[in-house]
Amino acid sequence: MSTDTLIKELQASGVKGRFAQNVELGKLSWFRCGGRADLVFQPQDEADLAAFLRIIPADMPLNIFGIGSNMLVRDGGIRGVVIRLSNKGFGGIVPHGSHQLLVGCAASDKSIAAAALTAGLGGFHFFHGIPGGLGGALRMNAGANNIETAERVIQVRAIDRQGKIHILESQDMGFSYRHCAASQDLIFISALLTGPSASADDISRAMAEVQHHRESVQPVREKTGGSTFRNPPQCSAWEAIDAAGCRGLTIGGAQMSPMHCNFMINTGEATAYDLELLGDTVRKRVYEHSGIHLHWEIKRIGDFSLGQSILKP
Ligand SMILES: Cc1cc2nc3c(=O)[nH]c(=O)nc-3n(C[C@H](O)[C@H](O)[C@H](O)COP(=O)(O)OP(=O)(O)OC[C@H]3O[C@@H](n4cnc5c(N)ncnc54)[C@H](O)[C@@H]3O)c2cc1C
Numbered sequence: 001m002s003t004d005t006l007i008k009e010l011q012a013s014g015v016k017g018r019f020a021q022n023v024e025l026g027k028l029s030w031f032r033c034g035g036r037a038d039l040v041f042q043p044q045d046e047a048d049l050a051a052f053l054r055i056i057p058a059d060m061p062l063n064i065f066g067i068g069s070n071m072l073v074r075d076g077g078i079r080g081v082v083i084r085l086s087n088k089g090f091g092g093i094v095p096h097g098s099h100q101l102l103v104g105c106a107a108s109d110k111s112i113a114a115a116a117l118t119a120g121l122g123g124f125h126f127f128h129g130i131p132g133g134l135g136g137a138l139r140m141n142a143g144a145n146n147i148e149t150a151e152r153v154i155q156v157r158a159i160d161r162q163g164k165i166h167i168l169e170s171q172d173m174g175f176s177y178r179h180c181a182a183s184q185d186l187i188f189i190s191a192l193l194t195g196p197s198a199s200a201d202d203i204s205r206a207m208a209e210v211q212h213h214r215e216s217v218q219p220v221r222e223k224t225g226g227s228t229f230r231n232p233p234q235c236s237a238w239e240a241i242d243a244a245g246c247r248g249l250t251i252g253g254a255q256m257s258p259m260h261c262n263f264m265i266n267t268g269e270a271t272a273y274d275l276e277l278l279g280d281t282v283r284k285r286v287y288e289h290s291g292i293h294l295h296w297e298i299k300r301i302g303d304f305s306l307g308q309s310i311l312k313p
Helices: 003-012 046-055 109-119 125-129 134-140 200-217 237-243 272-290
Strands: 018-023 037-042 062-064 071-073 078-083 093-095 100-104 153-159 165-169 187-194 223-227 254-256 263-266 299-301
Touching: 003 018, 003 037, 003 046, 046 153, 046 187, 071 272, 093 109, 100 109, 109 125, 109 134, 109 200, 125 200, 134 187, 237 272, 254 272, 263 272
Parallel strands: 037 078, 062 078, 071 299
Antiparallel strands: 018 037, 093 100, 100 187, 153 165, 153 187, 223 263, 254 263
16 A cells, blocks of 8 residues: 555544655654655544554554654665654643652653652652653663663553553563563553652752763764663673774764763764664674673664665674
């Protein structure tokens, strides 16, 4: 079925959200490079997303894209449908009872930290420095400053591929270091978050420290995806990369940041292929140097361009 026909069928069935074809999705990721998505769908609200999921063909590939701060979109782009939750329909943050916030999964981590400050809730300052949204934070169990998203989560509302709603308690999410074991089939819609009472002064101070620390040790103004690799059990990933001589290593327009060598950056004209090849080259060199296996934290999605491939070690 052509994309045009699919869109017409979905609209005729009452799906109201926005459709966009041939979208330069890679340019929307923080790396600002990579291919196009055949079709991007932004549902109007939860009911609209459910209607869409009930109608699309079961074999249609689906990807969910948050703010794109942990994504590398390969140069050949993405087939099927990419779902993006709009801030309008899914970005709300509402105080809920005492010590709780009900947050839509399109809300940015920064806006959650700001809302927690207003509500006098501590333990959210780490979100002030993470450039993603709540959906990505849940899927990645994003963390910093010795706090993980998991610690703030009471309950998550999610929808599956058939459009059925699921309520997951924190323990059902299978959180571990930068990982959530909840089914990949689930799209997170909103979550109930909690934190202890704290004074506005203490929260503001913690947020300012987060910002200051990041600006001094991370290339936060570069086109990057944050930490490229998860920390292995033995040491920090950056230590293994540094020891293997890969600080500043460059392939095409891709470079392991001289400032923080577990951050990969697009210095200007990198392709997604440059970046992925650089990452896999680093993994190989680190393994040869120290026997340490580094595992990607950045999610790589989509197809290689014609003629490209990366042979996995
Ligand atoms: C400068 C910089 C600093 C960073 N610092 C940190 C840090 O300190 N700690 C840290 O943990 N990370 C850090 N990151 C990485 C990144 O910001 C986090 O992983 C963030 O949580 C990703 O959120 P996102 O909305 O951008 O998700 P995306 O990158 O768009 O997606 C990430 C994953 O989440 C999935 N996803 C997104 N939304 C949903 C949803 N609604 N339902 C289900 N799955 C979903 C996607 O399919 C994908 O698998 C940093 C990145 C940058 C660029």
